[in-house]
Amino acid sequence: MPVLSPPRVILFDLDDTIVHFTSGQPDFWQLALERELPEHSDLAALVAAIYAVASEYWSDAERASARRQDLRGARRTVVRKALPALGVDPAQCDRIADVMTDEKEAHVRPFDGAIQALTALRDHGHLLALVTNGSSEFQRRKIERFALEPLFALILIEGELGFGKPDERIFRAALDHFDCAPDQAWMVGDNLEADIAGAQRQGIYGVWHDANETGLPPEAVVRPDRIIRRIAELIP
Numbered sequence: 001m002p003v004l005s006p007p008r009v010i011l012f013d014l015d016d017t018i019v020h021f022t023s024g025q026p027d028f029w030q031l032a033l034e035r036e037l038p039e040h041s042d043l044a045a046l047v048a049a050i051y052a053v054a055s056e057y058w059s060d061a062e063r064a065s066a067r068r069q070d071l072r073g074a075r076r077t078v079v080r081k082a083l084p085a086l087g088v089d090p091a092q093c094d095r096i097a098d099v100m101t102d103e104k105e106a107h108v109r110p111f112d113g114a115i116q117a118l119t120a121l122r123d124h125g126h127l128l129a130l131v132t133n134g135s136s137e138f139q140r141r142k143i144e145r146f147a148l149e150p151l152f153a154l155i156l157i158e159g160e161l162g163f164g165k166p167d168e169r170i171f172r173a174a175l176d177h178f179d180c181a182p183d184q185a186w187m188v189g190d191n192l193e194a195d196i197a198g199a200q201r202q203g204i205y206g207v208w209h210d211a212n213e214t215g216l217p218p219e220a221v222v223r224p225d226r227i228i229r230r231i232a233e234l235i236p
Helices: 028-036 043-057 061-082 090-107 114-123 136-145 168-178 192-200
Strands: 009-012 127-132 154-157 185-189 205-209 226-228
Touching: 009 168, 028 043, 028 090, 043 061, 061 090, 114 127, 127 168, 136 154, 154 168, 168 185, 168 192, 185 192, 192 205
Parallel strands: 009 127, 009 185, 127 154, 185 205, 205 226
Antiparallel strands: none
C-alpha cells in the first residue's frame, strides 16, 4: 500500500506520542519504593503487588476516565490497596504514591525531533489538533512546559470536556471545529484502542506511533492504517 501524504487536518495524542510518558522511562514505582523503603527485604514483591492492583483498578475504561482526573489520588488508592497487607502503613503508602507521581511528571520530555516535526507540519499548512486524555492540570502543565500551544489550532483535553478518547464525541468535536470530513483527517497516537480504533470507528485514518519501536503486539486486534516510529515520518 502506498504511503499517503498527510491531509489538511491531523489530530495528535500527547503522552507517548509527542512526549515520553511511559515509553523509554524508568519504572517509577520501583524508584519510589527504593527511595521510601530502602531497607525492605523484598521490594520486588511490593512492585508486583502494586502492578496487580493497578491492572484491576484501571481495567474499566469508563471508570478510568474519571480516575484520570485525579491521578495523585488514584495512585494513592492503588498503593493503599496493594501494600498494607505487606506491612506498609497508610502514610508510607501515600508518600510512595506521591514520589511516583512527582518523579514521573519530572521525567516527561519530548521525543527527539517531535516538536521540530510538529513545527514543520504546521509550516507546511497542516491544521494540527491536540486530542488528549487526562486531567486539565497535568496536561496543561505539559503543554505550557514544552511551549506546545502555538503549534495547535485546537486543543481538546478530556478533563475539560468531560469525555475523552475513544468516545466518538471528542473526535466529532475536532472534525466539527475544522469543518472537516472524517476521511480528510488523520489521528496519530500510541494507544491502539483509544487513539487508533476510536478514530477508525469515526472514519478517520489511524496512524499508530510505535513508541517502543517493537511493532504491533502479537495479540493486537486493532490494525492501524499506518505505523510510524517518529513524527518526522509524516512530513511531506
